[in-house]
Amino acid sequence: MLQFWPVSDIEPPIWLQRARPAAGAGNSGWLSELGYAVMELSGMVQATAVAHGGAVTADQVDQWGRDHQRPDGWLDTPVWPLPRTPLPTGHADLDRRNAGQHAEAVRRLEAQQRRLDEIAAELGVPPVLLKRDGLPLLAAAGILVREGTDRYRTGEPARVDTVLSLPPERERMVRAQDARSRYGRLAEDLEAVLRWSERIPFEVTAADLAARLLVDEDDLRAGLEYAEESGLLHVTARDEGRLGLALGRRPAPASVSPDRLPSSTAQPPGKQPSSSPDRPTRFLGKGTIRMGAMVRFTSGSRPARRISRPAIPFGPPPRAGMLLSDGTITHGSDGVPMKNVRLEAAAWTRAVQTARGILVAGPNRVAELIDAHGGIDVIDDVRQPDLLLMGDGRRVVVSENDQNRLRVVDLDGGPTVTMPWPADRPIAPVGAHGHTVYFTGGHGDTMSWTPGGEPRVAAHPFQQIDPLTGTGLTRTSQGITVIRPDHTSITVPVDLTARLTLGGDRLWTARANPPAVTVFPIRPHPKPQVHWLPEGSYSEPIWEDGDHIILCLQPWHSQPEPSAGIRLSLRTGAIERLPTQGRPMLFIEPLPHP
Incomplete structure (x- = not known):
């Protein structure tokens, strides 16, 4: 049996301990720009460096890969090997489909290679054709750090839009991904505080809210900004260190009153709209009827003609049963x-x-x-x-x-x-x-x-x-x-x-x-x-x-x-x-x- 009863004076949640920081490490955007095939190499350098206790050579990375299920010579294979040419299936329709898929895959890989060539040129390194060629590029991007002439370890790269020239839309996407990675969890925690609060707007000082969430005030300000941009909450007041917070996006300005609508939208007296505004009536075509929010298909005016096939004879049961x-x-x-x-x-x-x-x-x-x-x-x-x-x-x-x-x-x-x-x-x-x-x-x-x-x-x-x-x-x-x-x-x-x-x-x-x-x-x-x-x-x-x-x-x-x-x-x-x-x-x- 379940019983429920009202409880008054509910206190919003207070964080006593965090298993990980409220603000994340961020997303540099390099994975999306370079692709997994190149960025995977940085992870293998990191694993090899951990095993050796310091910066490593390309040969040591090669050996680490072979010790972990990579075939001999894997480091000297193409970054994006072209798919094999489809072989005959015995069916013309499948051969056409396979040829189309192959051509599309080739076009996609060629576009990825062109973009990688552009990045290499912008960073001033040779083109990346083989996996081994990715080491100098990763070092030029700051993803790896080169020590001496032939040793590498992992670095702390700057966000990709601060290193490469990107289109404006791509820059906006990179910044949004980085903000989500850094402040997405903190924004959800802020929303939870408001949802448990009986007083909306929720009024609190920045210092008290930071203490409640176990974050510093700089991260709190950034988290509030991200939460407001993503529509989880909005700030209703800022006054001498005090904040007023409410759920959802900031209300839009009041719309035009109905009596000021253009005359073309008015209905004659006593005339009701033909359908409710949230369910516009549309012509659904022959053979369909509307039932609530569903469209069901009925039989057409001319039933489909069944194809007659010769009956398949019965044979003996399966030999083994x-x-x-x-x-x-x-x-x-x-x-x-x-x-x-x-x-x-x-x-x-x-x-x-x-x-x-x-x-x-x-x-x-x-x-x-x-x-x-x-x-x-x-x-x-x-x-x-x-x-x-x-x-x-x-x-x-x-x-x-x-x-x-x-x-x-x-x-x-x-x-x-x-x-x-x-x-x-x-x-x-x-x-x-x-x-x-x-x-x-x-x-x-x-x-x-x-x-x-x-x-x-x-x-x-x-x-x-x-x-x-x-x-x-x-x-x-x-x-x-x-x-x-x-x-x-x-x-x-x-x-x-x-x-x-x-x-x-x-x-x-x-x-x-x-x-x-x-x-x-x-x-x-x-x-x-x-x-x-x-x-x-x-x-x-x-x-x-x-x-x-x-x-x-x-x-x-x-x-x-x-x-x-x-x-x-x-x-x-x-x-x-x-x-x-x-x-x-x-x-x-x-x-x-x-």
Whole structure:
């Protein structure tokens, strides 16, 4: 129960202590003028100087960056590298869109470079093309301080409009940003005092108000000026050190009285305005009606003609089965629920077929393994859905990102094997083939690890690897490079979102609005094969075998007939609907099968 009662003589707030000064440090405006790509270098100089205890050289900054996930040679890369030229998607509309976005990005970066060249010329330093070139410019701006000929530390720069020649509007913006940074919090504190005061105007001496707010009088004067400019309050009186303060902007001068309005605005006696002044009546167009403050669209005079499409036939259920929303699991062969199996309602997000049964997993939840007879085992070492199945189908790879750790969990109950790896180096799994796991190791290298051994740099910088054949791919500016197990490779000039099909013999992409799956042969000049899908919202495709994918309908997508999703043949383009006797939660991912 809540009770409220009036309280009289409320005292406005008094600050007893401040965790930080009421007035901020200000905003010099250099970040907006130079851009993050240049200003980031000053932050790295500061971090390097802290680590070394004084001014540092460019080589020391370079080493600090490499120690903190920057690639070799990062300091000698362009400040604003131009985006890669878009590669073919297999769809003319997407190619046009990508080309337009690329041209716009190039124009924006060229304009940024021109502005940076102008600043460098005004400061009397060479043009800044590479990141390393930014050090002399930052020193000339006062953001860094040069010691000797090659050492730098952070400085205290003057506001940018006092150093560079800026357009008047830009100068006003810089001053406003600086004032907000310095006095924005103090202005809000002043407003709070007035809101809690019973007496408006609030009369107080400047000294008493400064003591109440725990600020000095110089900051108080600046804070009052900013608060008045921003409309939080206004000063009603200044008399021998006493102030009168009221909320809001200063009232405007009295307006012209209604009886002095021009005769053209008068209404005839008894004639009322056609609408209230705050809701002017406008012609809303055919097919609309006004209801309160909303506009609702009604059907037009001529209903849209429905496009007739041939019915999509039903096919067999998903090969590995489904997890339904009521917790039951269906057999893949006939779609009949398994007897005596009903999982607890939970946020399950993966269901994977293994050699030991169906493994279901979800975020921050202990995984469960359901065998062919309906028995359920708890797999305590699997507590999240980001996992890979090893080639034997009996072990899974779990990535524990919070601890930068890879673990291989034996579903037969054997020991869990943890990969030896430094705790401060992040990892990201790429895939698994046979008994080997592939992952990226924090410095851009692709690593491989076979349980029982040590991690090592992989023979190729794989970004995907096929679990059946070991064929891998890597993405380059020229397209997708496919690397076969015999170490031969071929580059396919297609969009970099392309991935390997199961079996590694083709590439594929997916698009939405309208939905389609596009398949590319692995050759230098591929001809795309586009498979248009029925309108709908689909989840990530699941591979039934090397030629078929199944796509589950998202929960919010309603079907006129009971269907769990669709099956697509990548060879023929044939589409089948997937039957279901309940609402599917997940398709079970089959064991990789050619």
